[in-house]
Amino acid sequence: MNLILLRPDELAPVAAGSYRAVLADRRLAHLREVLRASVGDTVGVGVEGGELGRATIVALDEHAATLELTLGEPPPPALDVTLALALPRPPTLRKVLQQATALGVKRFVLFRAERVEKSYFSSHGLHAHALAEDLRLGLEQARDTIVPAVEIHPEHFGRFVRERLPALSEGRTPLVAHPGATTPCPRASIGPATLIVGPEGGFIPAEVALLMQVARAIDLGPRILRVETAVVALLARLAP
Template identity: 85%
Template sequence: MNLILLRAEELAPTGAGSQRAVLRDRRLQHLREVLRARVGDEVGVGVEGGAIGKATIINLDAQAAELELRLDEPPPPPLDVTLALALPRPPTLRKVLQQATALGVKRFALFRAERVERSYFSSHGLHASALAEDLQLGLEQARDTIVPTVEVHPEHFGRFVRERLPELCEGRAPLVAHPGAATPCPRAPIGPATLIVGPEGGFIPAEVALLKSLAQAIDLGPRILRVETAVVALLARLSP
């Protein structure tokens, strides 16, 4: 945790014009057990949707930590890449959400494909609380405060491509990652983009043909990577 992420409702003004917050959850545990913080120490903080800065610990015990805040910096700029991802198995989804959030992605669209198990759409990993936790972990890692959005599209793949994907790609360069494509993935930012990544095992030929009618197919090289590895590699290439 490189940033303690606070909610706006946790802030309390003080008479001196500064703000304070009290922690009693896993963030308190992190301060005590991981950072081994003490009264007087400074830690990085930020407010969801707002500024980041520093906090001084003014009280700390086993029940609570009280922080005095100085929030005077903007969060880092987002990565202007929308990630459209064939819904992976739950452990992989957690890794992708955390890592892509840390890299600056602010919009995720999870969709169905032939090689996606339908049971994934009823997994605990898609509950609002689970998604919020994974996004928060990514933000804390990267010292960011702007929470991404996550859309879930369980409809048939063809319907998703016809009815949803055009909106996700509007005003953006559409890219579909596909092993063996003739065009290598760019190695520098290309402006706003929508990156489409398939499931483990890849898209079936009919899905590739449909996607190629809307998006440029790109390749990462001869190695076949796991979804979570491929996503990080692709986003890294498209990052400043």
């Protein structure tokens, strides 16, 4: 955690431009056990949807930490890539959400494909509070405050491609990561993009054929990577 991320409702005004916040959850544990912080120490803070700043610890014990903070620094720029991901198994989803959020993705689209287990769509990891926790962990890692949006599309793959993907790709370059494609992944930003990543085992041929009607296939090279590794590699190449 490189940032203590606060909710707007946790801020109590103290004076013009300064606030107080009290922590009594895992952020308190992080201050005490990881940072080994003491009263008088300063830490980086941010407010969800708002600015970054610095906070001074004015009280700290095993029950709570009280911070006094000032804000004024903008969060880092977003990565203008919509990540459309065939829903992976829950542990992989957690990794992707955290890592892609840390890299600046602000819109996730989770969809169904032939090699996606139907049970994944009823997993605990898709509950709102679980998604929010993973997104917060990514923001805290990267010192960001803008919470990404997550959309879930359990409908049939063909319907998703025909009815949803055009809107997701409007004004963007649609790219589908597919091992064996003749075009290598770009190594620099190409502007706004929609990146489509398949499940473990890849898209089946019929899905590839459907995607080729609306997106350009790109390849990362001869190595076959796990989904969480491929996503990070692809986003890193598409970053400015």
